[in-house]
Structure formats: C-alpha cells, structure tokens
Amino acid sequence: MDELPDTIAMVPLGREVFHAVMPRQHRLAPSRGVTMKQIAREPLVSLTHDSRTRRTIDAAASKQGITLQHAVTVTQLATVMSFVRAGLGVAIVPADAIAGFNMAFGSPFAKW
Numbered sequence: 001m002d003e004l005p006d007t008i009a010m011v012p013l014g015r016e017v018f019h020a021v022m023p024r025q026h027r028l029a030p031s032r033g034v035t036m037k038q039i040a041r042e043p044l045v046s047l048t049h050d051s052r053t054r055r056t057i058d059a060a061a062s063k064q065g066i067t068l069q070h071a072v073t074v075t076q077l078a079t080v081m082s083f084v085r086a087g088l089g090v091a092i093v094p095a096d097a098i099a100g101f102n103m104a105f106g107s108p109f110a111k112w
Contacts, residue, residue: 044090045084046072
C-alpha cells in the first residue's frame with residue numbers, strides 16, 4: 001500500500017467491501033462466493049494502475065501469491081461496469097459500484 005509521510009497520521013474509518021462482478025450468464029455467476037484464485041483465471045476489466053482501488057486489489061492478490069490478468073484497463077468505475085456487461089471480462093469492484101447495474105456478483109471477498 002501507499003506509504004504516508006511521517007508528518008501525516010491515518011485513522012481508519014471503516015473497511016471497503018469488494019465484489020466480483022460478471023454478466024449473469026457467466027459460469028461463476030451461480031456461485032455463493034468467488035475466491036481470488038478463481039478470479040485469477042479470468043480476464044479482468046480493471047481500473048488503471050494509478051488508481052487506489054486497483055492498487056488495493058493488486059495488493060490483496062499479491063498477498064495470496066496470485067497474479068491477476070488485467071485484460072482491459074479503463075479510468076472510470078462506470079466504464080468497468082459497462083465493459084463487464086458487454087462481456088469483456090469480470091471485475092473486482094467496491095460494493096458501491098454495483099448499485100443500479102443488472103449483473104451477478106459473488107459474495108464479498110471475506111479474507112482481504
């Protein structure tokens with residue numbers, strides 16, 4: 001994760017919940033939960049590497065010894081969701097990003 005300068009303090013306010021999202025017809029869609037290992041076998045629609053969300057996801061995967069397949073990178077979460085809907089891959093997104101989209105999503109990644 002990003003390091004803060006010694007002159008800055010950080011106080012956690014809560015935890016972000018992430019979901020795997022995919023079109024409803026995707027083979028993982030019926031699952032009650034999806035693991036990072038399962039997601040690693042899928043082409044991902046992701047935010048660019050300079051995104052804090054992307055760095056958080058990559059760090060969680062790396063911590064488990066997993067390398068993700070970032071097939072398509074975009075700059076906006078709305079674009080991620082649109083590309084997933086179009087079938088270009090699956091995505092890992094913050095829970096707030098799925099509001100208003102008609103897609104399947106797995107259980108939150110509980111082990112992050």
